[in-house]
Amino acid sequence: MSAITAYNQTNPFTPMFGKVPAYMAGRERLIDEMVQAFELPDSNPNLCSIFVGARGTGKTALLTYLGYRAQQEGWIVADTTASRGMLDDILQRIGDAASHLLSADCSRKLTGIGVASIASVSWENNVASGNWRTKMNAIFSQLEETETGVVITVDEIDGDLPEVVELVTTYQHFVREGKKVALLMAGLPYKVSALLSGKSTSFLRRAARHDLGAIPDYEVYEAFRLTIEDAGKAIDNNALGLACEAIGGFPFMFQLVGYRSWNASRQDKTITVDHVQNGIQVARMEFEDRVLSATCSELSKGDMAFLKAMNREGQTPRDEIVKRTGKKSSWVSTYKKRLLEAGVIDEPVAGEFVFALPGAAEYLQEKR
Template sequence: MRHQNPFKPTAGKMPPVLVGREKVTDDFIEGLENGAGAPGRLMRITGPRGSGKTVLLSELASIARDHGWLVVNVSAAGDLLESIRKRLLKAHTFELDSLKLSVPFGSVEAGRAETNAADFETVFDGAARKMTARGKGLLVTIDEIQDASHDDVREIATAVQFLIRDDQNISLVFASIPTGVLDLLNGKAMTFLRRAKPEELEAIPLAEVRDSLRRTIEDSGFFADGAALDKAAEATAGYAYLIQLVGYYVWRAAWLRCRELDGPIAVTDADATRGIGEALEEFKDAVLETAISGLPRMSVEFALAMSEMGEVVATADIAEKLGRSTGYLSPYRRRLIGRQVIEQTAPGYVTFSIPFMREFLVERRGEILARYGA
């Protein structure tokens, strides 16, 4: 029998089981159903790289579609207003008459040309009003909003606020790296972004992770013993990307061992050990190494010092350890925050943003310093 690995360790790919997101999806559904101005309709999803933001936006989009809403998903990397405008014009439900641009003496072609030329505000406002008139609504999701231009965000915010005030069915959900980073990149983050309902993607409880691993493995036609599941769940640290990566390699270890055999394939404790080892190696190279590569030497020394000091470390203690002033270290610390290697837990205190970063730095300390001739 042929078996396919069910795990999806790829950015943006919908996982076989979406674990630990019930609160967010419930908040969102409540928002959709509670009418104009409900808090769940304006939402900010934050978390480090690999915590599952993009996938969650897709999930919310599909919930909104199930409610009959028109959905536009965009990423902030390009021209935000133009991509929203274009998508709305293309959307099936959004036809020529929807802008109420009356062209009494013009031809249909002239009307279409006029529609196509309408600016962002007209198209956006028209789409939301038309959907509301149908008893539905408009959802816009924006991924990686930290990359958007302030002017674009401000313009969207104004349009959304206007629609909310007019009791129109509009929802805006955006994802960004953690708020501390957002403040740092954008000065004080724009008020509008701050007012949205915050949903911080924190570590997923291991019991839920374990259950999802078991279900995914069983749905693929394998089964797993309890010890293997415990071990695998623990190795994920509740981090979304690691759930897929660990699951993938543990499943693969069993498959490599048993693919020539007949009968059901069991994932054993030994498969878990082997798979976890391979998953963590890949995680180090693909995620942890990438996160620190190309940083200035002082940033790297900052992170290395931190790794030897504890989970949450005072910037002042790092400065003392390195024999530098906190002022001198400040730009190097900021680089680390911008790269999502570390984050601020309270003013003057930092911690690592990505699981296993600390262990990784301790383990590869010599090798990393050698790159800087140290």
Template sequence: MPPLLIGRDSIIEDFEEGIDDGPGAPGRLMRVTGARGVGKTVMLTEFGRIARAHRWEVIDETASNGLAQRLLERLSPTKPAVSLSLKPSVSVAGLGGVSLGEASISSQQMPLTLREALGSRLDGLERKHAGLLITIDEAQAADRNDMIAIATAVQHLIREERDMAFVFAGLPTIASKWLNDDVLTFLRRAQAEQLGDVPLEDVHDALQDTFDDSGITLAGQALDMAVKATEGYPFMIQLVGYHVWRIAYRRQRDVEGIRTVSEDDARQGIDNALTRLGDAVHGPEMDGLSPIDKTYLLAMAQDDGPSSTSAVAKRMGKSLNYANIYRTRLIDAQVIRDMGYGKVDFAIPYLRRYLREHAAYIRMRR
């Protein structure tokens, strides 16, 4: 969790007002989207802090198989849910071969079970004038049955004006995966918050103030280098701030009386931040793309600036219409952005550099 959140005042205010304004407030049902590294998980953590400050209970989950079941177990840890699905185990003589079996959970019954469990937990919380916040991270990875179960249960409780909030976050692909699903229309009503880059003037002030608070001065050319290196990308702001501070602190620990970040400190910190950015953001982003998506990006990486979509198609050895399928996919995923006039550019900072450095490896994997 970064020591200071910048450029996120509006979304934080919307959520906190939702808690204060009571059931039905828009800020209590929210979806947060954005590319990797823009701070989605940080926002969920901040929402949890705000909710706890209001004496609310918070349940944080990350989407993966069994999501609805895990929520149910956290809500009712001593009450196993039961369905009508039977697993035959014993054949009883004299009963015409009728089998007895043990009960298990079925996805069809999960919505009702979750609704009951949530309602029961809210009964206790509301008696204490408190509420319940549920956050789901990486929602694009959720199983459809789990999302149906959760959305159905939450929808009923919100209609009943219960004291709860539900926030789900994920990559931009959740818009096409979940919001266009006829069974999940309820999620379309969630307040949409798309996280993007932070203005550099805000980055400048935040870095300077945070370093001052730690007793180390970041100013002049060193500050300008650090600010420019972040490109306003939230995760890079964290990385640059931390690594520059760490290097400056180590040097000053050995040289008494020096309390200022040098240009060399800034340069080394930025290099370390870039390495970490590749491991934490660029690598996972590439792992989630198809081979042809990667081919499109490698073709773009040959340019020093925005790429012509026709030139990219030619480098791929494909027709413009064929290449445009992957152009659209990558824009929707916020990996690249439309620059107008038939041009595209990378939306994730330093991705061009990463692709150039790892081109041979990416081609070999493909």
């Protein structure tokens, strides 16, 4: 085959943090549930949602995607990341989103408001006196006549930031006042736990919590195959099985293995076992670099002692940890909680632990 007629399709995988993938493996039901809330918002509990997961489980991609779906349902979306200037940023984003919708002429539900008035709401409010709640109320009252709602998404939630606390407490007032508003947040498990245990944010304990756990293999299988086929190549069944095993239900690993296997296949139309084996090798190194090392650097000696007592493969019963560490049951409870919150382990069945990050057991073994 000459170089000109050879396959040269663009790699469809997205191994970059925050990037919305071609296929959101394993999130279909969750996405449907959320879209229903945008369609029929009346006191739907999912309008206040927290997405919880370790690094690389797809929190940012999901927030971005849900924001996009909300926009399609006529909501105005303000995407932000927890930070000092977050509240101003939200006002700004609402101004931008509203004018964007209008200029793109998707403003079915916004006909009552002029471009200028919406765009100026946020701007005027930035300079006007009054706190954030007052400024937001001014926006809501303009949007009300057209029944347009506001979705606020906050990534990398952190309860130590006063702005996050202010947002959450003010949101409570919006809800009580019957505003059409949704708050979607995402964060690492231990950050979310800290936020929920705060006094002023305790009402969030009633928010809908969605844990972004491991994606079932059959979903990985399907999404991996479709990503490749839609982009113009095919994959052997054996190669697909091998890829799924290495991915271990983990979204970031899905993209790394896919990206590297695709590249390894070069001009070939079909991705084979050889290509995937090569791909996995590179993907594992990248995963160590970008996820495992960052996660493990935050672990304490106690955490490590717990992990060391775990079986490298399959589940480890709680009793085994007690026996191997020689510690008390309360010690096991403490470290179990810490490691669950760090996203390093999972407890698929009560009292049975597994590693939650693909390759974590091997990585820790090498580090010891």
